[in-house]
Amino acid sequence: MIEFVDEGNASVGAPDKRVIKQISKTQSLPPSFLSFCETNHGKTPKRGKIKGTKLRIGRFLSLVDDKSKLPGPFRPHFEDSSVDERVMRGISAVIGYESATSRALYYGERLLPFAVLYCGDEHPDEMCIDRYYVDFLCFDFEKKPIEPPVVVWHSEKANKEFFKYDEGKIEEPNYKKFTTPLAKSFAELLELVD
Numbered sequence: 001m002i003e004f005v006d007e008g009n010a011s012v013g014a015p016d017k018r019v020i021k022q023i024s025k026t027q028s029l030p031p032s033f034l035s036f037c038e039t040n041h042g043k044t045p046k047r048g049k050i051k052g053t054k055l056r057i058g059r060f061l062s063l064v065d066d067k068s069k070l071p072g073p074f075r076p077h078f079e080d081s082s083v084d085e086r087v088m089r090g091i092s093a094v095i096g097y098e099s100a101t102s103r104a105l106y107y108g109e110r111l112l113p114f115a116v117l118y119c120g121d122e123h124p125d126e127m128c129i130d131r132y133y134v135d136f137l138c139f140d141f142e143k144k145p146i147e148p149p150v151v152v153w154h155s156e157k158a159n160k161e162f163f164k165y166d167e168g169k170i171e172e173p174n175y176k177k178f179t180t181p182l183a184k185s186f187a188e189l190l191e192l193v194d
Contacts, residue, residue: 012042015063099130
């Protein structure tokens with residue numbers, strides 16, 4: 001079972017059902033993930049190490065957006081003080097805002113990010129997660145399964161592929177060039193995290 005850091009006033013509260021409904025219009029969120037999110041979305045694991053890899057989860061993304069009611073005081077994001085940092089750490093912000101990350105994720109059309117990884121020893125809260133140097137764990141909806149597999153999305157490789165696509169050098173992105181399979185489902189991933 002994953003242990004989480006007590007974040008006090010930084011807590012994101014309950015998932016916003018409106019945000020879940022909005023995301024579900026494009027991708028059907030896996031039941032195991034939704035169950036997990038009832039109490040753990042937006043949280044930081046104490047360890048977050050993924051067995052058999054060098055990967056470490058820094059934070060699970062939240063299911064809130066800029067219209068969500070968040071508990072506690074407003075927490076300005078270090079780059080844009082008009083937005084709460086908890087919103088910027090949400091799935092909607094990662095795929096919906098105009099940024100290098102959302103473009104290279106193709107705005108969530110196939111891959112849906114749900115957790116951000118450490119970059120070396122650097123925790124993702126110390127970085128701009130909308131930049132090309134931050135990697136994510138994503139659901140891969142290529143085959144539209146109810147419980148999609150989990151992949152590692154490699155940001156730098158994804159951005160290189162996006163530029164080729166954007167410049168018309170390739171017709172379709174090759175997702176295999178910037179993702180690595182990790183688990184057959186979210187439930188299986190949870191068994192790998194300590």
